[in-house]
Amino acid sequence: MTELTYIGKPARRVDALEKVLGTAKYIADRKLPGMLHAHCLRSDVPHATIKRLDVSPALKVPGVRGVITSEDYFEHGLYGFPVKDKYMLAYQKVRYVGEAIAAVAADTPEAALAGVRAIICELEPLPGIFDMEQSLDPGAPQIGPDRPDDKHPNFLDKLIVRKGDPLAEWAQCPVKLEERYTVGPQEHAYIEPEGVLAVPTREGGVVVYAPNQSPFVNHGTLALVLDLPHNLVRVIQPPVGGSFGGKDDVIYESSAQAAKLALVTGKPVRMVFSREESLIASYKRDPMHMRIWLGADADGTLRACKFDGLMDSGAYASESPFTAWRASIHAMGAYRYAACDVDITAVYTNNGYYGAFRGFGNTEVCSGIEQAIDEMAYKVGMDPLEFRLKNCLRVGDETAHGQTLTESVGLTDCINTVRRLSDWDRKRAEYATRNTQHAMPGTAGHAVRRGIGVAALYHGTSLGAEGHDYAGSTIAVEQNNSVDITSGLTDYGTGSRTVFTLIAAEELGVRPERIHMQRPDTDTAVESGPTVASRATMLGGNAMRVAAMNLRQTLDYAAADLLGCELHQLLRHGEDYVGPSEEPVAWEKVADHARAMGLALSAQGKWTAPRINWDHHAGRGTPYMAYHFAAQVAEVAVDMGTGNVQVVGFWAAHDPGKVIFPQGAYGQLYGGIAQGLGYALMEQMTFSNGYLQETNFESYLIPTSVDVPELVGTFVEAPFSHGPYGAKNIAEPSMVPTAPAILNAIYHATGKRVRDLPANLERVLLGKDLTKGGSAKACKLGLKTA
Amino acid sequence: MLIEFTLNHKPVAVEAPPNITLLTLLRDYLNLTGAKEGCAVGECGACSVIMDGRLVNSCLVLAPQAGGSEIVTIEGIRGPDGGPNDMQENFITYGAVQCGICIPGMVVAGEALLMHTPNPTRPEIRTALAGNLCRCTGYQQIVDAIEATARGRQVDK
Numbered sequence: 001m002t003e004l005t006y007i008g009k010p011a012r013r014v015d016a017l018e019k020v021l022g023t024a025k026y027i028a029d030r031k032l033p034g035m036l037h038a039h040c041l042r043s044d045v046p047h048a049t050i051k052r053l054d055v056s057p058a059l060k061v062p063g064v065r066g067v068i069t070s071e072d073y074f075e076h077g078l079y080g081f082p083v084k085d086k087y088m089l090a091y092q093k094v095r096y097v098g099e100a101i102a103a104v105a106a107d108t109p110e111a112a113l114a115g116v117r118a119i120i121c122e123l124e125p126l127p128g129i130f131d132m133e134q135s136l137d138p139g140a141p142q143i144g145p146d147r148p149d150d151k152h153p154n155f156l157d158k159l160i161v162r163k164g165d166p167l168a169e170w171a172q173c174p175v176k177l178e179e180r181y182t183v184g185p186q187e188h189a190y191i192e193p194e195g196v197l198a199v200p201t202r203e204g205g206v207v208v209y210a211p212n213q214s215p216f217v218n219h220g221t222l223a224l225v226l227d228l229p230h231n232l233v234r235v236i237q238p239p240v241g242g243s244f245g246g247k248d249d250v251i252y253e254s255s256a257q258a259a260k261l262a263l264v265t266g267k268p269v270r271m272v273f274s275r276e277e278s279l280i281a282s283y284k285r286d287p288m289h290m291r292i293w294l295g296a297d298a299d300g301t302l303r304a305c306k307f308d309g310l311m312d313s314g315a316y317a318s319e320s321p322f323t324a325w326r327a328s329i330h331a332m333g334a335y336r337y338a339a340c341d342v343d344i345t346a347v348y349t350n351n352g353y354y355g356a357f358r359g360f361g362n363t364e365v366c367s368g369i370e371q372a373i374d375e376m377a378y379k380v381g382m383d384p385l386e387f388r389l390k391n392c393l394r395v396g397d398e399t400a401h402g403q404t405l406t407e408s409v410g411l412t413d414c415i416n417t418v419r420r421l422s423d424w425d426r427k428r429a430e431y432a433t434r435n436t437q438h439a440m441p442g443t444a445g446h447a448v449r450r451g452i453g454v455a456a457l458y459h460g461t462s463l464g465a466e467g468h469d470y471a472g473s474t475i476a477v478e479q480n481n482s483v484d485i486t487s488g489l490t491d492y493g494t495g496s497r498t499v500f501t502l503i504a505a506e507e508l509g510v511r512p513e514r515i516h517m518q519r520p521d522t523d524t525a526v527e528s529g530p531t532v533a534s535r536a537t538m539l540g541g542n543a544m545r546v547a548a549m550n551l552r553q554t555l556d557y558a559a560a561d562l563l564g565c566e567l568h569q570l571l572r573h574g575e576d577y578v579g580p581s582e583e584p585v586a587w588e589k590v591a592d593h594a595r596a597m598g599l600a601l602s603a604q605g606k607w608t609a610p611r612i613n614w615d616h617h618a619g620r621g622t623p624y625m626a627y628h629f630a631a632q633v634a635e636v637a638v639d640m641g642t643g644n645v646q647v648v649g650f651w652a653a654h655d656p657g658k659v660i661f662p663q664g665a666y667g668q669l670y671g672g673i674a675q676g677l678g679y680a681l682m683e684q685m686t687f688s689n690g691y692l693q694e695t696n697f698e699s700y701l702i703p704t705s706v707d708v709p710e711l712v713g714t715f716v717e718a719p720f721s722h723g724p725y726g727a728k729n730i731a732e733p734s735m736v737p738t739a740p741a742i743l744n745a746i747y748h749a750t751g752k753r754v755r756d757l758p759a760n761l762e763r764v765l766l767g768k769d770l771t772k773g774g775s776a777k778a779c780k781l782g783l784k785t786a
Numbered sequence: 787m788l789i790e791f792t793l794n795h796k797p798v799a800v801e802a803p804p805n806i807t808l809l810t811l812l813r814d815y816l817n818l819t820g821a822k823e824g825c826a827v828g829e830c831g832a833c834s835v836i837m838d839g840r841l842v843n844s845c846l847v848l849a850p851q852a853g854g855s856e857i858v859t860i861e862g863i864r865g866p867d868g869g870p871n872d873m874q875e876n877f878i879t880y881g882a883v884q885c886g887i888c889i890p891g892m893v894v895a896g897e898a899l900l901m902h903t904p905n906p907t908r909p910e911i912r913t914a915l916a917g918n919l920c921r922c923t924g925y926q927q928i929v930d931a932i933e934a935t936a937r938g939r940q941v942d943k
Contacts, residue, residue, distance in 0.1 A: 010879075012878050012879070013878065013881065013883055015886070016877070016878040016883040016886070017870065017878065018886075019883050019886030019889050019890075020870055020874035020877045020878060020883060020886075020889055020890075020893060021820075021860070021861075021864075021869075021870060021874065022819075022820025022821075022859070022860030022861055022863075022889075022890040022893075023820070023861075024886055025819070026822070026887060028819075028822070028823065029813075029819035029822075188921075189919075189921050190885070190887075190921055191822070191824045191830055191832055191885075191887045191888050191919060191920070191921055192822070192824070192885070192887040193824070239885070239886060239887075240885060241822070241885050241886070241887030242884075242885040242887060242921050242922055243885075244921070274826065275824065275825040275826060275827070492885060493884040493885025493886065493922050494884070495884065662881075663880070663881025663927070664881060664884075666881060666926075666927070667881050667882075667884055667922070667923055667924075667927055668884075669924075670923060670924030670925075670926040670927065671884065671920075671921070671922045671923050671924045672924075673924055674921075674923075674924035674925065675921070696825055696827050696829065697824075697825045697827070697829035697830055697919065698827055698829050702919060702921065704915075704916045704917075704918075704919060704925075705911075705912040705913075705915040705916055705918070705920075705925040705928075705929065706912050706913060706916045708924050708925050708926075710908070710926070711924055711926050
């Protein structure tokens, strides 16, 4: 490959300046003249029939300008993908605490809240399901929609992988493991709560400023439920204050509510959530119960894996069918097996609702399988890191799905790298000796024990067999010779705007400062599917590369004409073009010449991923075109008197393919590790009879700067031939192996397995939960205030 | 009531109800939206400002309490040319910014630390930031940026 000028070199994030100055305008910072404030009436019961809903008293409240219900939408606002089961405002039933029933727009937030309180809403409670294990019981109350087949209405989906007969294989293995693991729900905890600003247009349409991940999905959904032609709906993404998978469906709902209120009142309408409303009303990462069977030979060769997962989708499907699919594909981990079965079943309950969150099923199953793999290593008497090296996927290996990996498999490099960086071998030996001297907690002497643990990962790039995988970009030279670029894939803090800018600069041969990456706007960008699955760099990057190459052809043609030479005689020196006479010509002059020649100085690029196939019925095929590989090592200090776990060291080696924007890639890596640390140790969400107990950051704890240790990250770049410059992905995989690495380190320190996440004080100290009880109080209070 | 104080080195007088927070006063009455509301209960630090030389959560300060005090917000932190100062430049250079919603609070917290502890250790920086939540960065590059700023200011002395 030729020397790269901008790719992989230090760069400035394109939107960093306005953010450090405090001038970036997030939704809550935007005000328009005459703007109304919107607030939702939300259910304070987990499951009920709406017996009576009378909004007319709200309209009499001073300052209230409009009130809407499900009656105000096409088909009552029914939406959802892949399963249409949720309404923009509840229709006939509510299925979780916090579900929106009606929305009020008023001159002030206080008047909107008064309007909400004036609505007459009679809810007749129905029995609920609060334990996913009971969801499919024959007599269980129906939560899911009616089904055309004879399956239980609370059954959402089941995803499988099949290879051979793992239980028969398992029975023959000399070393066996059969164990259960659980993970709880996790809240995205973006520091910016949800918000939307909708502005009615003179043509009868609406412009929606929405901090969503996927404006085009929002756009299509809005056109549907508002019954408007697509050209009358426009979605613009302002700066997004964090998302991590969390600002799609919930923002589509807020968008539809604010947009309808804007259309009804003829005024701009802004809706901003409080933290309590955000925590209660938004979707979370799904909890999962896992049962894992592993079998190996005495020499440590893995032979059999059977994985049964039960996943809570909560009251609605949201992205859970896709989450369950990604979970099924990754459930066995990055290892070779003679036989392997995976079954992931997703069911409905009344515990809030669950959707997309970074890692998207893999974060959940990796916590289970990477602990199980660790336990197997102990059973066969091998170092956990050696055990992984012995069994992990390499180039040429066939995965459990039947896919042969032909390139870009950096896993052994990653494992060896973290081994060296963390001083693994010395610490394993040293801590083992020291800790065994005091086998029981509470004994005198060492009150704090050290441990070090590892976890490995693979994570499929982009959508895979979830859907048609493509992206589009545009590029244009403006009159002042700046270059405007767009992408249909968005940047909600991830850094993709900078990635696209660097790619356009590299291909076009111009400085990044010349390029202006526009904000995502459905009127100007090209539809590119959803911005999910860590797909922006690869899909959007390729699309940007194609767009820039197309524009470059035009400019090269003009340069050759200007310099009176053939295309192959052109050279570049910085931005300048140089011909055979070796006189440099400024890039602007070439652009001017192209204009004089009547050439169009704009181009589009589209990139579609190579076709792959997955047989959902057989559980076999090629699920993803490529995989990200990684290994992470955590070192912990466990206070044996309190159960407190401090992560004191952390090393991560990842293979994201070629790194395009290094500061951004490291930022994603470090941030993912911090989220994984929270998932492992402190982020506890408790539903008590459908009522969330943690409704703000004083009870839902996320890692602070003193909880996160100094992080050592490094990239093993195994290029992927279809990625832009060899790039794959980084956003999701960064957090996936963190929790099991920490859990495995806790075991190394204490000799006791904590198989339920998070590993809170009582689970580490006592090995069980303390009964705390719960109440509806925090939820009811949280929903009463703005 | 009339609330008078020094805001970003200039005197201000603003008519506002006595029962609002300093955060609301800044955002809704003075149009300074750099301080953000992330939790409204003093847990996240997105609303951080410097009040009489101390880092405070402006969501926990009643607006009248600001009377007679000296408040510095992110809008008051600028270089001599009105652009980013060295701290803000370092946040960009070290890749400390992702979604950016916590960043005004982080910059303010960093400045508050360096006012009293001009040459902090990394653990001291981490302790100073413990009241400012960031969900994107894992804090590493934020600590890097503040450390580099402190070093730079030591050299410049």
